[in-house]
Amino acid sequence: MNETAQTLGLWSIPLAVIGGAIRVSTPFLLVSLGECITEKSGRINLGLEGILVMGAMAAYGTSLATGSPWIGLWVAALVGAAFGLLHAALCSLKKVNDIAIGIAIMMFGTGLAFFLGKPYIQPKAPNLPAIELGAWSDSPPVQAALAINPLFPAGIALAIFLHWAFRNTAWGLKLRVVGDSGDAALALGIRVLRMRVVATMLGGALSGLGGAFLSLYYPGSWNEALSSGQGLMAVALVIFARWEPIRCLWAALLFGGAGALGPALQAAGISSGYHLFNAAPYVLTLVILIASCSPKRSLQGAPGELSLTR
Amino acid sequence: MSTPRSFEWLERILIPVGAVLAAMLLFALFVGLAGYPPLEVFELLYKGGFGSSFSWNNTLQRAAPLILTGLAVAIPARAGLVIIGGEGALVLGGLAAAIVGVWGLGGPALPVQLAMLLAATLAGALWIGLCGWLRHARGVNETISSLLLAYIGIALLNHFVEGPLKDPASLNKPSTAPIGDTLMLGMTPGFDVHLGLGIGVVVALFAWVVTRFTTAGFALQVVGGNPRAAQLAGLRTGAWLIGACAAGGAAAGLAGGIEVAAVHGAANSLLIVGYGYAGILVAFMARHNPLAVIPVAILIGGINAAGGMLQRRLDMPDAAVLVLQGMAFVLILASETLYGRIKFKRAAKATAPAVTTTVTAPTIATASGEKV
Numbered sequence: 001m002n003e004t005a006q007t008l009g010l011w012s013i014p015l016a017v018i019g020g021a022i023r024v025s026t027p028f029l030l031v032s033l034g035e036c037i038t039e040k041s042g043r044i045n046l047g048l049e050g051i052l053v054m055g056a057m058a059a060y061g062t063s064l065a066t067g068s069p070w071i072g073l074w075v076a077a078l079v080g081a082a083f084g085l086l087h088a089a090l091c092s093l094k095k096v097n098d099i100a101i102g103i104a105i106m107m108f109g110t111g112l113a114f115f116l117g118k119p120y121i122q123p124k125a126p127n128l129p130a131i132e133l134g135a136w137s138d139s140p141p142v143q144a145a146l147a148i149n150p151l152f153p154a155g156i157a158l159a160i161f162l163h164w165a166f167r168n169t170a171w172g173l174k175l176r177v178v179g180d181s182g183d184a185a186l187a188l189g190i191r192v193l194r195m196r197v198v199a200t201m202l203g204g205a206l207s208g209l210g211g212a213f214l215s216l217y218y219p220g221s222w223n224e225a226l227s228s229g230q231g232l233m234a235v236a237l238v239i240f241a242r243w244e245p246i247r248c249l250w251a252a253l254l255f256g257g258a259g260a261l262g263p264a265l266q267a268a269g270i271s272s273g274y275h276l277f278n279a280a281p282y283v284l285t286l287v288i289l290i291a292s293c294s295p296k297r298s299l300q301g302a303p304g305e306l307s308l309t310r
Numbered sequence: 311m312s313t314p315r316s317f318e319w320l321e322r323i324l325i326p327v328g329a330v331l332a333a334m335l336l337f338a339l340f341v342g343l344a345g346y347p348p349l350e351v352f353e354l355l356y357k358g359g360f361g362s363s364f365s366w367n368n369t370l371q372r373a374a375p376l377i378l379t380g381l382a383v384a385i386p387a388r389a390g391l392v393i394i395g396g397e398g399a400l401v402l403g404g405l406a407a408a409i410v411g412v413w414g415l416g417g418p419a420l421p422v423q424l425a426m427l428l429a430a431t432l433a434g435a436l437w438i439g440l441c442g443w444l445r446h447a448r449g450v451n452e453t454i455s456s457l458l459l460a461y462i463g464i465a466l467l468n469h470f471v472e473g474p475l476k477d478p479a480s481l482n483k484p485s486t487a488p489i490g491d492t493l494m495l496g497m498t499p500g501f502d503v504h505l506g507l508g509i510g511v512v513v514a515l516f517a518w519v520v521t522r523f524t525t526a527g528f529a530l531q532v533v534g535g536n537p538r539a540a541q542l543a544g545l546r547t548g549a550w551l552i553g554a555c556a557a558g559g560a561a562a563g564l565a566g567g568i569e570v571a572a573v574h575g576a577a578n579s580l581l582i583v584g585y586g587y588a589g590i591l592v593a594f595m596a597r598h599n600p601l602a603v604i605p606v607a608i609l610i611g612g613i614n615a616a617g618g619m620l621q622r623r624l625d626m627p628d629a630a631v632l633v634l635q636g637m638a639f640v641l642i643l644a645s646e647t648l649y650g651r652i653k654f655k656r657a658a659k660a661t662a663p664a665v666t667t668t669v670t671a672p673t674i675a676t677a678s679g680e681k682v
Contacts, residue, residue, distance in 0.1 A: 111632025
């Protein structure tokens, strides 16, 4: 491994960044697509961070108990949907604010996951298998970079599907009406509340899957430092992507690349400023937010009912 | 209005207390299902937090930073902003205080101590003030930017204490050089707790007086309640938003400075224990009232202090207290829906149940529901 890294020289850094970008971007992609659905319905769920951690814990525990990481995925999605339902139900009460409930769910989900996940810190659960696209190459770094996790292509397919569905299905159109104007949707006879509940549950389920990816693929273990704000950054990412699923994909890859930079540099032996490189995704998110927001007009493409952009 | 004005104060006490009691019931159910004896859990929570003078000291020591980080959320909330990044301001405040303490002027202790706390306050004010500025100048959502800045602040602290500012003598826990015993803060008069408690209480009282009894407090409330009206009244909303954020950040930064100057004696990762995040809960439970922040901070400090005892006696995961706090947070927010809906006896003439009572504090719900 070391020899090949040396023969590749500094090329190992961009290669590791590409491989890392795919790995790191997968949870961003899943969570941001989920949040995209939720926000299209006019609600924002800041609790995705907590839901992601719950999903990671539930998936790992299930995989450990059943021996099947695939069942773990399903359980993570279910747990995520349940938390989405909790958020949606509470926000449906009068005078209850979706941003504040999101913060509360972030804390509750994280605390609950740490409590229930205590026994899973040590044991090793079966992880998701990788799809080896790099089998043609003799070089281990190339193989490592091209070992794609199964959730990544699934995420791409979902992004394309959502892009199509938002425009071309009755459900997608209804969802957008609900998100742009609850009153208009009501006048059209759409069941606004039910659309929002379903959209928030779908967002929760996808966040749960994003968490399952963290605990079952990369880094592939469960501990309390597993998530470092991916759930929250995904919310910012949706703003950057202007509520477009395909743009969520590009944005997730960009974030993944930024997130992979620190570990890649460290692997290449550059360790000074390690913490600063690791903060690159946060800085990038902030810069992107600053660049894409404007105080003068509401954001292009933003659902009209969204409290975030008012 | 279904609740007459005279009952509003009762409602403001009954509903949060009821929500906390409901959270405790839910928590009892939860620990029962998890296989722990609920009654014993509550007994230990009480003993660990408030049962002896030792546990009271432990509780108050934790309440001191929580009062300040609670204010860091409560003050911007009065201007209608949801700031959740107090943790970043706290760690940078701690770092700034340590830098001044270690490399600052020599000489008598008091001026250096004041300079340390001032540096901490400024660092926090700048950090969260930036969120306010970004909100005003660029329309960047302050909730997200403040949390991103919290992660960045924590990365900066780690970078400096493990890199340029690392004391070679700190082997196990990379730290800045110690500030030295002469610079450590003393005790709050009358308590066996460091001066941070007294400072926190004074700052909270000051914030309460300002928000409650001054034109500045009223202006803040108008900006938070109705930005359009504030602008029409000639208020410079931007300045108020940024100022409220800076004031909140200053409180969180001060908390970090005090943790360094009174507890740790150096800046290191011990600062990152979640006081900033727990402050969010404190502020929401206190409904952003600076005076109510004090007892709520003591309550949350007590629950946190008891966490260790639960772990030792019952072998519970230390996250148990986080679960309780999460439940309390969710139920407190959900209980917002009850305001103006409780039927008191004299309120028999209630007609329109859903219309809210007169808004005395700009809750987040009203603030963010305003179209700009």
